[in-house]
Amino acid sequence: MRQNNISDQLCHRATKHSYLSVQLDLSYVDAATKASEFKVYPKFYRRVKLNLNNKTHSLIWLTSAVTLEKVYKNVPYTLRVNPSAGAMYPNEVYVQIRGIPTIVDGIYHVEVENNCLTLIYELIDDGLESYIIPSKSISGFIFLVSSVYYRSSWKYKNRSIRYCLLDSRHYLGAIAASAYLRERDIQLIFNFDKLALNTVLGFENKEFITACVISGEAQAKKVRQMRLKVTFVCSTDYFEANQFIEDSYQATACQTSRQQQLKQPQFDFETKNFYQTVWNRRSIRRFRKEAILQEQYLYVLQKLDQPIPTANFEEIEVYSVVHRVEGRYVTRVI
Numbered sequence: 246m247r248q249n250n251i252s253d254q255l256c257h258r259a260t261k262h263s264y265l266s267v268q269l270d271l272s273y274v275d276a277a278t279k280a281s282e283f284k285v286y287p288k289f290y291r292r293v294k295l296n297l298n299n300k301t302h303s304l305i306w307l308t309s310a311v312t313l314e315k316v317y318k319n320v321p322y323t324l325r326v327n328p329s330a331g332a333m334y335p336n337e338v339y340v341q342i343r344g345i346p347t348i349v350d351g352i353y354h355v356e357v358e359n360n361c362l363t364l365i366y367e368l369i370d371d372g373l374e375s376y377i378i379p380s381k382s383i384s385g386f387i388f389l390v391s392s393v394y395y396r397s398s399w400k401y402k403n404r405s406i407r408y409c410l411l412d413s414r415h416y417l418g419a420i421a422a423s424a425y426l427r428e429r430d431i432q433l434i435f436n437f438d439k440l441a442l443n444t445v446l447g448f449e450n451k452e453f454i455t456a457c458v459i460s461g462e463a464q465a466k467k468v469r470q471m472r473l474k475v476t477f478v479c480s481t482d483y484f485e486a487n488q489f490i491e492d493s494y495q496a497t498a499c500q501t502s503r504q505q506q507l508k509q510p511q512f513d514f515e516t517k518n519f520y521q522t523v524w525n526r527r528s529i530r531r532f533r534k535e536a537i538l539q540e541q542y543l544y545v546l547q548k549l550d551q552p553i554p555t556a557n558f559e560e561i562e563v564y565s566v567v568h569r570v571e572g573r574y575v576t577r578v579i
Contacts (some may be wrong), residue, residue: 256493260404276320280399282334283358284480286365293348293362300347300427304460307423308359308388308416309338312524322421324527325357327419330408332528335397336390336416336562337452337480339365341373343461344384352475366475370571374468376445377437377457385461389442390416392493393480394454406493415453419510420458421554422523426516430509432459433555439498445470451484453494502557510551542567 295302313324325334338355340362342348352366352373392409398419401408417433424431434457442454514522549563 250530256406256496259489260407269317270402278399280396280402280481280483282323282396283356284337284354284393284478285356285358286354286478288362291349291364292356292359293353293364295360295362301348303430304386304423304427305340305355305362306360307426307523309355310360311357312527314344326526327411327412327415328522328526328528329415330397330528332406333397333400333402334412335395335409336412337406338420339389339391339414339446341368341383341387341389342385343368343372343382345386352433352556363384366471366473369472371469371471373442373471376442377434377501378459378463380465380467381463382466383459383461383463386459388418388420388458388460389454390456390458391448392494394487395451395481395484395491398490399485403487403489405487406490409490409494410455410497417458419523419526422489422519422526424458424460425512425514426520426523431554432507433457433458433553433557434459435555435557435559436501440495445474447475449477450486450491452480453498455498502559504556505558507554507556508552509554512548512551 272532293302295306297303297306305327310326311323312326315322315324322332324332327336329335339352340355341352343350347365348362350368351364352368353362354365356363372382373389374381374383377387390413394405394409397405397408397412421431437457439454443452446454448454546565553561
């Protein structure tokens with residue numbers, strides 16, 4: 246990517262919604278021109294079919310699975326376990342697997358459309374660790390979340406930079422939920438060399454890394470950088486560049502966060518019910534048009550008061566707008 250003078254503050258100001266901005270944006274979107282929402286590598290790549298009854302497979306599968314298919318005006322739609330703004334799904338997930346029996350050590354693409362892992366890079370003494378957590382080797386999983394911005398900019402134009410980052414965080418939530426079901430700790434990492442990874446993973450300007458999740462045992466062992474560049478495969482059936490989004494990503498990708506002590510959240514969800522909650526979580530919901538109970542509302546607020554498992558600290562303010570709660574009315578801002 247070329248150097249630019251766009252700052253994160255400018256990205257925010259330029260993409261804010263207002264009454265005026267909505268009125269001025271009179272563009273028309275033809276649904277028939279929507280970019281493909283599934284990335285598929287060529288058929289000759291080696292694949293591992295994901296089996297929900299296998300613990301390792303289900304850990305990966307529940308981060309991205311298609312959980313509902315519906316038809317609207319004769320057009321089929323697939324909805325996934327991770328919510329997405331406008332159901333555009335501008336994200337992909339890659340996972341490095343090392344030291345897991347029956348699976349070749351390598352970097353895999355989670356191929357959502359076909360419910361499988363596609364081996365895109367076989368490891369020897371190299372891997373993702375050298376870009377993310379130097380001087381360590383991870384026995385287990387390293388998840389990378391990427392953004393395929395044109396799936397969103399096709400409709401939302403410059404404002405898509407917000408949705409790409411928002412949906413990346415939805416993916417982090419899906420990975421965290423899946424890990425909880427498999428009783429695995431995770432660590433979210435944001436401070437790492439995203440630009441170098443974009444290059445070595447062969448993304449060109451059509452896809453970019455936004456976040457990383459580690460779930461595994463760290464050993465004090467140096468892992469060298471990837472010896473080869475991954476072959477480029479486009480994530481959409483066609484592509485139109487947006488320089489504002491590319492420059493905005495570069496401005497935010499190089500930011501660093503303050504450091505804090507890593508702490509794991511302590512949830513106590515009942516596994517069977519939580520699994521159903523995860524399975525029913527998606528973009529398009531049917532609202533019941535009824536109030537929630539006060540105790541339900543307070544329960545949700547209580548569960549928000551947990552540490553985020555990362556050493557890269559960013560202060561987060563959560564605002565809660567209450568329209569109606571049965572019982573005593575509650576107004577609270579966290």
